[in-house]
Amino acid sequence: MKSDNLIERYIYAISRQLPQKSREDTARELRTLIADMLAERCGEREAAEEDIRAVLIELGRPEELAQKYLPQRQNCLIGQPHFRVYQLVLKIVLAATLFGLSVAMVVELVSAPPANYLVKFGEWLLSLFSAGIQAFAYVTLIFALFYRLDVKLDEEKDFLKDLPELPESARAVSAAESIVGLVFTVLFALAFIVLPERNIPIWIEGRGLIPLLNPEFLRNLKPLLIASMGVGIVNDITMLVERRYSVPVLLTHLLDAFLTGLLAWAFFSAPKLFSPEFLDAAKGVELPNLFNPNVPLIQLWLGRLLLGLTFLGLVAGSISAIAKTIRAAGESSRQ
Amino acid sequence: MEQKEEILASFVTEMRRGAIALAVLSRLAEPGYGYQLVRDLAESGVPVEANTLYPLLRRLEEQALLRSDWDMREGKPRKYYQRTPLGTEVYTSWRVQWTRFSQSLNSLLEDSHEIR
Numbered sequence: 503m504k505s506d507n508l509i510e511r512y513i514y515a516i517s518r519q520l521p522q523k524s525r526e527d528t529a530r531e532l533r534t535l536i537a538d539m540l541a542e543r544c545g546e547r548e549a550a551e552e553d554i555r556a557v558l559i560e561l562g563r564p565e566e567l568a569q570k571y572l573p574q575r576q577n578c579l580i581g582q583p584h585f586r587v588y589q590l591v592l593k594i595v596l597a598a599t600l601f602g603l604s605v606a607m608v609v610e611l612v613s614a615p616p617a618n619y620l621v622k623f624g625e626w627l628l629s630l631f632s633a634g635i636q637a638f639a640y641v642t643l644i645f646a647l648f649y650r651l652d653v654k655l656d657e658e659k660d661f662l663k664d665l666p667e668l669p670e671s672a673r674a675v676s677a678a679e680s681i682v683g684l685v686f687t688v689l690f691a692l693a694f695i696v697l698p699e700r701n702i703p704i705w706i707e708g709r710g711l712i713p714l715l716n717p718e719f720l721r722n723l724k725p726l727l728i729a730s731m732g733v734g735i736v737n738d739i740t741m742l743v744e745r746r747y748s749v750p751v752l753l754t755h756l757l758d759a760f761l762t763g764l765l766a767w768a769f770f771s772a773p774k775l776f777s778p779e780f781l782d783a784a785k786g787v788e789l790p791n792l793f794n795p796n797v798p799l800i801q802l803w804l805g806r807l808l809l810g811l812t813f814l815g816l817v818a819g820s821i822s823a824i825a826k827t828i829r830a831a832g833e834s835s836r837q
Numbered sequence: 838m839e840q841k842e843e844i845l846a847s848f849v850t851e852m853r854r855g856a857i858a859l860a861v862l863s864r865l866a867e868p869g870y871g872y873q874l875v876r877d878l879a880e881s882g883v884p885v886e887a888n889t890l891y892p893l894l895r896r897l898e899e900q901a902l903l904r905s906d907w908d909m910r911e912g913k914p915r916k917y918y919q920r921t922p923l924g925t926e927v928y929t930s931w932r933v934q935w936t937r938f939s940q941s942l943n944s945l946l947e948d949s950h951e952i953r
Contacts, residue, residue, distance in 0.1 A: 524895070527916075528895070530907075530914055530916070531871065531891065531916050532891070533913075534870075534872075534913045534914060534915055534916075535871055535872055535887055535891065537913050538872040538913075539872070539887070560886075560887075561887060561888050562888050566888075567888050567892070570888065570889065570892035571891075571892045571895060
């Protein structure tokens with residue numbers, strides 16, 4: 503009775519680790535296998551407990567045997583090729599979290615000097631820790647899910663085309679460039695979308711830190727801001743992953759430029775662009791109409807010039823990106 | 838010394854890993870059950886442990902190279918495995934490749950200047 507129990511417990515230790523549909527089948531097969539092995543070992547005599555022990559030891563540890571029944575893919579949380587992308591995304595997200603929280607703390611220190619700097623520093627460390635853990639958990643969870651569901655990563659079959667450019671090549675995009683872009687995008691997102699009432703803090707003697715732009719204007723612009731930031735982040739990440747000019751990089755770049763242009767146009771044509779606090783502080787500045795809340799910048803020659811230069815910059819950047827993409831494509835087709 | 842044996846053991850394991858599936862497929866033109874195969878293969882000089890063979894049979898079944906039937910007539914229920922038509926096709930082609938590869942490898946080994 504006791505030894506029967508041993509066999510059943512051994513089989514259960516294996517079958518409980520298997521998928522539901524094959525559990526019963528495997529258990530039955532193993533039961534017969536153990537009976538066969540015992541019969542061979544004992545012949546006609548009754549199997550003693552030590553025979554059972556010997557047979558089970560020969561079969562090996564239940565978790566190892568169960569492992570052999572499971573498909574290889576399931577053996578880890580995140581495997582290749584997902585792991586490679588996971589590492590990259592995790593690094594970027596953690597770095598952006600660290601940077602964003604640090605900047606937020608600096609802004610807070612400047613706008614409202616704390617009574618106790620040590621406590622503030624402790625708070626910062628604590629927020630860094632908890633935000634870091636959360637970021638880590640979310641990214642890990644998402645990629646574990648991707649891996650388990652076998653979500654296809656968009657990997658070109660022709661991997662020779664995707665080999666990274668050597669660092670000295672003019673066609674290569676430096677990682678630093680995209681990381682700086684990513685950080686700035688995150689900063690803008692923080693300033694304009696998350697904290698519109700702070701937006702661009704400027705220091706005015708006697709008034710302290712006041713926002714440059716009108717928070718209400720930014721709130722109204724929220725959908726466009728979010729779209730623009732989103733595309734900006736996607737563009738920076740594509741550049742970071744591809745490390746060279748390619749069609750996806752070009753497309754996100756063009757979309758990004760278009761949205762930035764739209765945003766610039768919205769800024770320049772808006773009445774009440776500046777915050778009331780700033781307008782109040784700017785009273786008496788000898789620039790006719792520049793800080794007049796009823797006159798959009800686009801109606802002034804200076805405003806038109808600045809907007810024109812912005813558009814020129816965006817168009818020039820897009821043409822340069824198109825040219826670099828064509829050259830990069832030519833380069834890889836020659837290889 | 839121990840390191841040398843470990844390295845050798847891992848090479849031998851790697852070498853046997855795929856070949857065992859070929860050996861199993863070769864025996865299952867007619868239905869056979871797990872433990873019968875364990876004994877059969879051991880007698881033919883290709884010993885495979887039960888804890889390797891049983892999961893392998895299951896995997897080959899999942900790949901549709903083998904199909905199975907339970908035989909409940911005797912006291913112990915037995916799961917009999919047999920090659921499917923797909924299994925036979927794969928086995929036949931694999932066998933040709935195996936023969937070609939082992940012949941080439943053998944002549945390569947005979948060419949080497951090691952003392953045999």
